[in-house]
Amino acid sequence: MxxxxxxxxxxxxxxxxxxxxxxxxxxxxxxxxxxxxxxxxxxxxxxxxxxxxxxxxxxxxxxxxxxxxxxxxxxxxxxxxxxxxxxGYTWERDRKPAMRLDHQADGVARKGDRVELVEVELTSKTSDRYRVIFHNALHRFENEGVAQITYFCTPDVARTIEREADARVFRTERHRVVAHDVFDVKGRWVGADEGLPELPATAVPSATLPLDF
Known part of the structure; x- marks a missing residue:
């Protein structure tokens, strides 16, 4: 959809x-x-x-x-x-949570050896929920080869995520939590028209449905 x-x-x-x-x-x-x-x-x-x-x-x-x-x-x-x-990334569903304190991201983006967990947030979660999410992210940074957790959100939510990450993520890993304010409160993309912030565009595999019909 x-x-x-x-x-x-x-x-x-x-x-x-x-x-x-x-x-x-x-x-x-x-x-x-x-x-x-x-x-x-x-x-x-x-x-x-x-x-x-x-x-x-x-x-x-x-x-x-x-x-x-x-x-x-x-x-x-x-x-x-x-x-x-x-x-130039592929996109896939994240694996289901393995336990109560585990977390399932909105998606997983891959390009070559790079793996990103992707979250889309139009409203802020509770501080306790961010504690669980960031704890899980740190585990996956260390054990699953995840390079970064990237948030796409509204400006208000981006500020909340930055504040929570500052408080809950180790300084050596803090750069791996990135928040982009690209949506308005109605879920409309208001970010840069060129595409993802600070990411290059390259080709990806062919589509499942026909492109020209």
Missing amino acids: TDVEGVRWALGGLSGSGGPVSVRRANFWISRMVEVGLLDRARPTFRDGSIVWATHLAVGKVAPNLFRQTTRHEVAVALVSAHYLAA
């Missing part, structure tokens, strides 16, 4: 251009996928634009409930993952 911006960046990354395709091309691709039954779309009243999702024919899953409280977050995660694709 994503929006047109997510489609723009994903198509750009999967085609190897390293940047987003035009809105016109993204909308054309969406229309063709809808026509053959691989995508569906709707425009909820609480959003400025449409949301699209893969149909049961494409992925074997039922349509999502667009009115869940998590929808805004899920669309934001999809957009961040598309930016990572355009920057």
